[in-house]
Amino acid sequence: xxxPPAEARVYLDINAPTFVQIPIVLPKWNTVNxxxxxxxxxxxxxxxxxxxxxxxxxxxxxxxxxxxLKEREGIPNPASLREWTxxxxxxxxxxxxxxxxxxxxxxxxxxxxxxxxxxLVGKQYEGPSQLLRxxxxxxADEVVLQLTGEKGVHNTKIAFASVxxxxxxxxxxxxxxAEMKQITQNQSLNLSPAWSLxxxxxVFTSYLRRxxxxxxxxxxxxxxRRLTSYPGLNAAPAWSPDGRKMALMMGxxxxxxxxxxxxxxxxxxxxxxxxxxxxxxTWSPDGRQxxxxxxRSGSPQVYIMGADGSNVRRLTxxxxxxxxxxxxPKGDRIAFCGRVEGRYDILTIGVDxxxxxxxxxxxxxxxxxxxSPEGRYIxxxxxxxxxxxxxxxxxxxxxxxPLTSAKGGESSPAWSRQLE
Amino acid sequence: MGNKGLxxxxxxxxxxxxxxxxxxxxxxxxxxxxxxAEEPVTEREKAAKLEAEKELARIxxxxxxxxxxxxxxxxxxxxxxxxxxxxxxxxxxxxxxxFDFDKYDIRPGDAEILKENAALLMQYPKVKIxxxxxxxxxGTNEYNLALGERxxxxxxxxxxxVGITADRISAISYGEExxxxxxxxxxxxxxxxxxxxxxxxx
Numbered sequence: 270x271x272x273p274p275a276e277a278r279v280y281l282d283i284n285a286p287t288f289v290q291i292p293i294v295l296p297k298w299n300t301v302n303x304x305x306x307x308x309x310x311x312x313x314x315x316x317x318x319x320x321x322x323x324x325x326x327x328x329x330x331x332x333x334x335x336x337x338l339k340e341r342e343g344i345p346n347p348a349s350l351r352e353w354t355x356x357x358x359x360x361x362x363x364x365x366x367x368x369x370x371x372x373x374x375x376x377x378x379x380x381x382x383x384x385x386x387x388x389l390v391g392k393q394y395e396g397p398s399q400l401l402r403x404x405x406x407x408x409a410d411e412v413v414l415q416l417t418g419e420k421g422v423h424n425t426k427i428a429f430a431s432v433x434x435x436x437x438x439x440x441x442x443x444x445x446x447a448e449m450k451q452i453t454q455n456q457s458l459n460l461s462p463a464w465s466l467x468x469x470x471x472v473f474t475s476y477l478r479r480x481x482x483x484x485x486x487x488x489x490x491x492x493x494r495r496l497t498s499y500p501g502l503n504a505a506p507a508w509s510p511d512g513r514k515m516a517l518m519m520g521x522x523x524x525x526x527x528x529x530x531x532x533x534x535x536x537x538x539x540x541x542x543x544x545x546x547x548x549x550x551t552w553s554p555d556g557r558q559x560x561x562x563x564x565r566s567g568s569p570q571v572y573i574m575g576a577d578g579s580n581v582r583r584l585t586x587x588x589x590x591x592x593x594x595x596x597x598p599k600g601d602r603i604a605f606c607g608r609v610e611g612r613y614d615i616l617t618i619g620v621d622x623x624x625x626x627x628x629x630x631x632x633x634x635x636x637x638x639x640x641s642p643e644g645r646y647i648x649x650x651x652x653x654x655x656x657x658x659x660x661x662x663x664x665x666x667x668x669x670x671p672l673t674s675a676k677g678g679e680s681s682p683a684w685s686r687q688l689e
Numbered sequence: 690m691g692n693k694g695l696x697x698x699x700x701x702x703x704x705x706x707x708x709x710x711x712x713x714x715x716x717x718x719x720x721x722x723x724x725x726a727e728e729p730v731t732e733r734e735k736a737a738k739l740e741a742e743k744e745l746a747r748i749x750x751x752x753x754x755x756x757x758x759x760x761x762x763x764x765x766x767x768x769x770x771x772x773x774x775x776x777x778x779x780x781x782x783x784x785x786x787x788f789d790f791d792k793y794d795i796r797p798g799d800a801e802i803l804k805e806n807a808a809l810l811m812q813y814p815k816v817k818i819x820x821x822x823x824x825x826x827x828g829t830n831e832y833n834l835a836l837g838e839r840x841x842x843x844x845x846x847x848x849x850x851v852g853i854t855a856d857r858i859s860a861i862s863y864g865e866e867x868x869x870x871x872x873x874x875x876x877x878x879x880x881x882x883x884x885x886x887x888x889x890x891x
Contacts, residue, residue, distance in 0.1 A: 436772045437866070457772030458866055461831065478774045479819075480861060481834070502838055502862060505831045518835060520862070523842040525835035546835040562832055568791075569832055592829040606829050613828070636829050681830060 280360075280416040281325055290327040291416060293320060294358030294383070297331045299343025301367035304374075308398065309366040312376060312405045316362070318445055319409035319423045322661070324646075324668035329356050344379050347388055354383045362412060374398040378408050380415055390415055402447065410687075422641045426488070426685045427648055428452075428462040428471055429659050432678030439473055441488065444661075446673040452490040459484075461505050461681050466512040468685045472496065474504045483517070483534065488685075497534040507550050508532070509576075516540070516550035516559055527561050529576075540578035551596045551603075552576070553620075560584065560594040560603055571605050573620070584622055591616075593637055597664075599644035604628075606636045606649075615649050617664070628666035639682045640664070648672065648682040754812075761813065768887060775889065782809055783818070783886040786844060787879060790825070793839035795847050799884075803844060806886065807851045813891070817857050820844045821885040824865045825878035837862030844884040859889070 281291055295317055300309040320326045331339055334356060344363045345353065353361050364378035379391040392411060394404040406423035413421030425444045430437040431451065436458045442449040453459045458476040465472070468488065475484045483496040483503045497503045501520025508515055512532060519528040519537065527547045529538045541547040545565030552559055560573045566583065571594045574581040585591040590608035597603065597617075602624075604617045609627065613634040618625045629635040633653035640647055644664065651660045656677020662669040673679075765778040783806050786799035795803065810816060822841030824833040841860035849855050870877035
């Protein structure tokens with residue numbers, strides 16, 4: 270842990286390859302006035318789950334505390350913080366929930382440093398009780414911000430393709446796996462979702478009209494409409510960082526190439542040349558470059574080119590199959606799927622080709638990596654539990670766990686920006 | 690030629706007469722004139738016999754063609770895909786081809802199958818088909834869409850090279866998304882690496 274002199278203490282450098290988890294104590298929340306205790310319990314559960322999912326906390330919830338601490342509710346007296354350190358806790362998060370006269374839910378929380386015996390931050394959120402989940406996630410985000418210097422991802426959503434009958438439909442889930450819902454209902458083959466910049470629209474490929482065409486749908490499932498139907502493939506769409514263009518796979522000339530189109534689907538422009546099969550475009554966060562897969566060398570490998578198709582250079586040289594790159598929003602690394610000893614694993618590599626890291630191993634086949642919006646987590650699909658499921662891990666490979674409790678058939682995750 | 694054959698021959702000749710409207714003299718004549726015109730009648734007999742045989746062959750060929758058309762018609766099975774538009778059919782007479790792992794070239798045995806498929810399509814010039822390119826489940830979904838695109842187009846190009854016009858064939862890739870066999874072994878995988886034909890219009 271680094272303690273810079275005149276600034277706020279940085280508790281954790283979560284970008285480091287390994288780190289020690291911060292033990293955080295959460296006493297029971299207090300239920301004030303006529304607030305339904307179920308509200309409070311729900312907020313508490315969401316918070317403890319969020320902080321566990323974040324990957325860098327060791328959560329000590331109230332059931333693991335000795336009496337009388339176990340039964341204490343609400344915000345402790347700052348003068349008596351010392352008594353909370355008995356379980357090895359270094360940070361304490363406490364709060365209370367109440368319904369005000371307008372039937373709005375108010376969530377108040379306070380964060381304390383138990384080691385230095387001081388109050389770090391206190392905030393409150395107010396909103397209709399339907400927004401309970403969102404408000405609880407906000408608190409988790411704040412805690413992560415206070416302790417790591419960067420906001421959390423607890424108010425993000427993940428879209429993915431999910432097997433339904435003979436086809437696949439696009440589904441969305443919250444970062445904690447809750448509120449999962451299917452947003453397409455066309456019984457067709459729907460693939461490769463990608464989020465718009467503002468998190469309101471999803472673009473994807475559908476075979477509804479017996480051709481892999483691009484479609485758009487609002488994130489709430491309304492307003493399903495076709496975007497492109499060029500002959501052959503219209504697949505693997507990726508919005509540019511400024512939202513004005515999309516890169517995608519198109520097969521107008523009898524094989525798959527990377528093309529650019531305007532965000533309204535017009536003006537197709539072929540970027541890749543030569544005789545290879547080209548796939549899976551992903552943008553650098555500054556919008557100047559695109560990484561993609563090409564088998565022009567004889568086997569699928571990850572390449573980088575300028576956003577105008579110029580200056581193509583090969584990135585991966587190890588292994589005979591490297592595919593589905595995803596450029597980190599931090600700009601410095603690219604995640605991809607590589608075949609290692611006959612199985613598929615998630616690897617990351619520096620944009621300059623150095624620092625190859627293997628993040629999964631001996632865990633079935635793992636594909637389709639996708640970064641979280643601030644670049645600290647990676648979602649991917651894995652069949653280690655039987656069927657194909659979406660998994661999430663920290664960017665250093667730590668804390669790999671399934672996104673939802675659904676039984677399987679999930680693939681192709683796409684991560685939204687941090688939503689309000 | 691037995692009695693029956695003679696009767697058939699006569700019938701055919703009558704049909705031939707009706708069709709051509711050519712006032713040929715019938716074979717049956719009064720004896721005196723028959724005797725007199727013996728040589729030319731033999732020639733004419735020969736010509737008529739040839740004509741009749743040709744006619745018979747032509748009718749048999751038409752009947753065989755109709756029978757085969759019925760066979761093709763009968764072989765058509767509607768393909769039920771609620772989420773994919775269009776009324777399409779499949780026929781066991783249009784056979785699948787297979788591909789090696791990670792490859793899209795047409796192997797010699799599969800070229801023979803494509804030739805047979807082409808021969809069938811030549812007989813039914815109105816039939817339009819779509820060739821589907823499929824992959825096994827290994828590898829990433831998106832790269833497999835590209836591989837499937839190549840497989841479909843390789844089959845399409847081959848069919849064009851043996852004489853089927855391009856406007857009769859469209860190509861589509863399904864990548865690894867529609868396996869024929871849900872197994873996770875080489876037997877299943879090799880079945881899934883295929884080019885498959887559907888009939889869009891007949």
